[in-house]
Amino acid sequence: MPPLLYADTLSNPDQRYFSQVDVHDPFIAFGVGPRRISVQNALEFGRIKKARTFDEVLSLETWRARAEQRWPRRQIGVAEIITELARAYRIRAFRVADDFPAALFLKLRALGVRLELANGPLFPEREIKSPREAAAIREGNRLCAVGFTVTEKILRAAKPRGRQLFYAGQPLTSEQLRFEIESAMMAEGGQANGTTIVAGGDQACDPHERGTGPLRPHELIIVDIFPRVTRTGYFGDMTRTYLRGRPSEAQRRLVAAVRDAQLAALKVVRAGVDGRAVHQTVVDSFTSAGFETRRTPHGSVGFFHGTGHGLGLAVHEPPRMGGLVSMPLKKGAVVTVEPGLYYPGLGGCRIEDVVQVTERAPRMLSSHPYDWEFR
Helix, strand or coil: CCEEEEECCCCCHHHHHHHCCCCCCCEEEEEECCEEEEEECHHHHHHHHHHCCCCEEEEHHHHHHHHHHHCCCCCCCHHHHHHHHHHHCCCCEEEECCCCCHHHHHHHHHCCCEEEECCCCCCHHHHECCHHHHHHHHHHHHHHHHHHHHHHHHHHHCEEECCEEEECCEECEHHHHHHHHHHHHHHCCEECCCCCEEEEHHHHHCCCCCCCCECCCCCEEEEEECCEECCCCCECCEEEEEEECCCCHHHHHHHHHHHHHHHHHHHHCCCCCEHHHHHHHHHHHHHHCCCCCEEECCEEEECCCCCEEECCCCCCEEEEECCCCCCECCCCEEEEECCEEEECCCEEEECEEEEECCCCCCEECCCCCCCCEEC
16 A cells, blocks of 8 residues: 655655655655655755656646646645545555644545555654664764763863853853754754753753753753754764762762663663563663662652664654563664663763664664763
């Protein structure tokens, strides 16, 4: 059953994968056997045709006119054009993703076009990354390393004064450090658009808290960077934890436990291993180190998120490595390995790298030092 898509390539990774070219407004794309076909308006038609990523590029205006001839008294929209395309190409049914536009789905059904949900990934083959895709992800992680280099330069230059860090004569904030990180990555071909996590102290104990306000001396600071490479659309995703000042022994034990858990997980990542088993390795490592995970009235503490996730044209995609879902790792899949510990009052630590699954030891697709103390 051929795929049907109506989406832009910026927000929809399936459309980016199928189209292999950037179009920032929703457009029709579908398959006929091994052929890929796109419908483009006059603004994009010439550019997409020159890109040669589709076997056939059709004119939206031409097919709108055909639909108008078939329904002369009807207001023509995307559903009518797709219906006309299905009739012309003798397509009896399309396969669509779970996030296919609901209103368009209903209109097409009403027009007699048969649609079936993929009931899983629209393109399961996206899980296995080619050498070209792995190189694109490695480039995303190079951009992460650019961001960490900027972070470390600023933290070295920052001066503790009381309960604040000062940089260039001003209090250093999460917002300022985020801006410096993302500006440096943008200059080298990456986009983050304000999504970078720079969270210190107790803010870092909420793993998806982006961080606001002053960064303070002697507190752990989680920096999680996941830029999109502008040229290819693929993401990088790395995390490091820092501290400017003097860490306590409890903070040192926390960081050491997270790094040990990550190394333990990396030893068991390989083709055929269940992602749940990788996650359990991290849980066992933390337990043996004496770090408890529990729920409290104010939220969970300890290790309460998954160990990793797939990475590619989306920041989070299959497979998953967590305690809730069984997903055997496949050769060629690219996953993050990101254990973390979070205790309000002590702080949070997460360390994240990216690997490609092989039949033996995983292939590292990320690289940056793990130095975290800056005095």
